[in-house]
Amino acid sequence: MASAMANIEALKGTHRELKTRMEKSVEDFRSYLLSARTGRANVHMLDHVRVDYYGTDTPVAQMGQVSTPEPTMILVQPYDMSMIGAIEKAIRTSGNGLNPMSDGKVVRVPVPPMTEERRKEVVKQLNKTLEDHKTAVRNIRRDGNEQIKKAAKDKLISADDEKRANEEVQQLTDAEIKRIEELFKAKEKEIMTV
Numbered sequence: 254m255a256s257a258m259a260n261i262e263a264l265k266g267t268h269r270e271l272k273t274r275m276e277k278s279v280e281d282f283r284s285y286l287l288s289a290r291t292g293r294a295n296v297h298m299l300d301h302v303r304v305d306y307y308g309t310d311t312p313v314a315q316m317g318q319v320s321t322p323e324p325t326m327i328l329v330q331p332y333d334m335s336m337i338g339a340i341e342k343a344i345r346t347s348g349n350g351l352n353p354m355s356d357g358k359v360v361r362v363p364v365p366p367m368t369e370e371r372r373k374e375v376v377k378q379l380n381k382t383l384e385d386h387k388t389a390v391r392n393i394r395r396d397g398n399e400q401i402k403k404a405a406k407d408k409l410i411s412a413d414d415e416k417r418a419n420e421e422v423q424q425l426t427d428a429e430i431k432r433i434e435e436l437f438k439a440k441e442k443e444i445m446t447v
Contacts, residue, residue, distance in 0.1 A: 257417045263409035264401065264418055271397040271422060275390050275429040282386040282433050286440045290349055290375055294321040294364040298351075299329070304343040306336065316340055317360075327351075327362040334358070367444075376441050383437045387430050394426040 258268035287297040296319045303310040313319060317331035317340065329344075331337050337355050344353040344362055350371060353362045367375070398419055405415040 256421060257414075258421050261410055261414050261418065263404045264414075267397060267400045267404075267418075268421070271393055271425060274393045275425060278386050278389045278393065279429055279432050279436075282382065283436055285382055286379070286436055289379055289440060289444070290364075290367065290371075291440075291444050292364075292367050292446075293324050294327045294362075296321055296327065298327065298349060298364070299344065299347075299362075302343050302347045302349070304336065304339050306339070313340060313343065325364050325366075327364060329353075329360040329362065330358070331360070372444050375444055379437060379440060379444075383433060386433050390426055390429050390433070394422055397422045 256268055258264040284300070287295070288300040290298055296314070299313040299319055302313045304313060304316050305311075306316065313329060316333070316336055317329045320328045320330075322328050329340055331340055334357075337357065337360060341353045341355050341360050344351055344360065351362050351364065353360050355361070401410070401415055401418045401422065404410045405412065410418070
């Protein structure tokens with residue numbers, strides 16, 4: 254779809270900025286979904302787990318090599334063996350419902366099958382994050398509409414241009430929210446499938 258805003262000199266930057274910000278919100282949601290727990294082991298499940306590494310909150314993936322040697326096991330091989338206890342503790346207290354074990358060399362994280370209750374809990378959590386990201390996209394829309402209104406008030410664009418630009422911002426918003434909802438539905442189906 255050709256952009257009406259991109260052809261209006263006063264709104265060129267606005268269109269580009271809104272699209273970029275909305276896409277960033279969708280990508281942020283996509284990366285959040287990667288770390289959401291499903292019934293299978295996935296290296297991204299530890300993406301949000303942080304370890305206190307000499308006073309710095311460091312992602313587990315930067316603390317060692319993370320792999321999934323089998324569908325129900327995540328393996329973390331620390332680069333610094335003295336951090337094995339801290340990695341184990343960070344995973345245990347992360348709220349993912351995981352119970353890591355170490356043998357002094359590697360941290361094994363068994364991924365137990367999810368109960369129906371836990372599946373519903375994860376979907377509920379994802380739904381809250383979905384709403385947060387939809388709100389973020391709507392806030393970006395509001396910013397865009399304010400920029401358009403200001404351009405019209407400053408007589409940089411005509412009333413027709415303002416109307417077209419507002420419609421385009423709404424279409425962009427609807428499209429990005431639809432993308433977020435489709436990502437959520439696919440993940441929900443993945444989580445609820447036993």
